[in-house]
Amino acid sequence: MxxxxxxxxxxxxxQPPHSAHGLAAEAGTAPTHVPHKxxxxxxxxxxxxxxxxxxxxxxxxxxxxxxxxxxTHEFHAAARxxxxxxxxxxxxxxxxxxxxxxxxxxxxxxxxxxxxxxxxFWTLFLAGAFLVIKAFExxxxxxxxxxxxxxxxxxxxxxxxxxxxxxxxxxGLHGFxxxxxxxxxxxxxxxxxxxxxxxxxxxxxxxxxxxxxxxxLIWIFLLPLFYLTN
Amino acid sequence: MHEPHDTPQATGHAAHSAVAHSAVAHxxxxxxxxxxxxxxQTWLAxxxxxxxxxxxxxxxxxxxxxxxxxxxxxVKAALVLLVFMHLNWEPAVFRWMFLSAVGIMAVFMxxxxxxxxxx
Numbered sequence: 503m504x505x506x507x508x509x510x511x512x513x514x515x516x517q518p519p520h521s522a523h524g525l526a527a528e529a530g531t532a533p534t535h536v537p538h539k540x541x542x543x544x545x546x547x548x549x550x551x552x553x554x555x556x557x558x559x560x561x562x563x564x565x566x567x568x569x570x571x572x573x574t575h576e577f578h579a580a581a582r583x584x585x586x587x588x589x590x591x592x593x594x595x596x597x598x599x600x601x602x603x604x605x606x607x608x609x610x611x612x613x614x615x616x617x618x619x620x621x622x623f624w625t626l627f628l629a630g631a632f633l634v635i636k637a638f639e640x641x642x643x644x645x646x647x648x649x650x651x652x653x654x655x656x657x658x659x660x661x662x663x664x665x666x667x668x669x670x671x672x673x674g675l676h677g678f679x680x681x682x683x684x685x686x687x688x689x690x691x692x693x694x695x696x697x698x699x700x701x702x703x704x705x706x707x708x709x710x711x712x713x714x715x716x717x718x719l720i721w722i723f724l725l726p727l728f729y730l731t732n
Numbered sequence: 733m734h735e736p737h738d739t740p741q742a743t744g745h746a747a748h749s750a751v752a753h754s755a756v757a758h759x760x761x762x763x764x765x766x767x768x769x770x771x772x773q774t775w776l777a778x779x780x781x782x783x784x785x786x787x788x789x790x791x792x793x794x795x796x797x798x799x800x801x802x803x804x805x806x807v808k809a810a811l812v813l814l815v816f817m818h819l820n821w822e823p824a825v826f827r828w829m830f831l832s833a834v835g836i837m838a839v840f841m842x843x844x845x846x847x848x849x850x851x
Contacts, residue, residue: 553833611765726801730789
């Protein structure tokens with residue numbers, strides 16, 4: 503599993519020492535001999551993984567679409583319970599974190615490690631801010647007796663119960679992805695710091711960035727489905 | 733650019749390296765970094781589009797607000813994919829791969845809806 507993930511993320515493993523015609527040699531910052539890396543292959547692997555993520559969330563979007571079509575009125579009534587302000591605030595936070603992420607990749611490509619690390623830390627900070635806002639939002643719901651399996655939720659009309667079920671599952675699964683993304687970014691930040699990821703070999707940072715942008719992408723769809731529906 | 737060798741042999745290597753470089757630039761995914769401004773402008777557009785969706789949902793709750801969200805949200809997604817996720821500068825195969833994944837999802841959704849709407 504670990505090896506699979508390492509390959510997926512483009513981590514260098516024990517590979518035959520081919521001559522350095524790769525990217526490292528082009529960038530001019532690398533030593534004369536670097537292990538051959540399949541840059542395009544690493545990125546293709548990441549995209550294939552992202553497609554499975556798309557289909558995972560796609561299934562949930564499909565369930566949402568069918569039930570919203572069946573219980574339109576109940577979905578609109580239940581959505582009034584959600585805080586539009588917190589949903590939109592988290593959208594701004596996540597969009598900004600996506601910006602700092604892509605800036606980090608660009609900075610490292612240019613050999614500017616300090617900027618790359620700074621923007622990476624900003625991304626981590628914003629990801630943390632997203633989770634704090636999310637925790638606050640869920641906390642308010644819980645204090646109103648709205649949590650998975652609660653008595654109050656069971657007494658609601660079926661359509662409203664389904665809406666809250668989907669709300670907790672989809673934002674919860676997304677929140678889990680945010681946590682995974684933060685761990686991944688922290689690992690990559692460490693590697694950028696100690697120079698194992700650098701301007702000649704940055705595909706790990708780029709793939710981590712792709713994952714982070716996917717998290718942002720999914721939230722872009724969650725916002726209108728849950729927070730702007732009333 | 734720092735060239736590690738400084739021998740006559742290395743001149744040949746450098747020339748070869750230059751050839752390899754142009755080949756990489758055209759055939760591989762090693763696209764040159766974009767200016768920071770491209771990403772900052774995209775971010776501004778994403779923030780503005782979010783404001784449009786939110787404002788529409790407040791001013792015209794219901795059908796119009798939903799319609800605006802259904803138009804603007806895919807535009808935002810496309811901006812993230814093309815600019816932040818670099819699809820715009822990747823070889824075409826990456827865009828085709830992405831479109832096939834979305835196409836598969838669309839087929840699932842289409843078939844499911846045919847079932848639910850006409851049963």
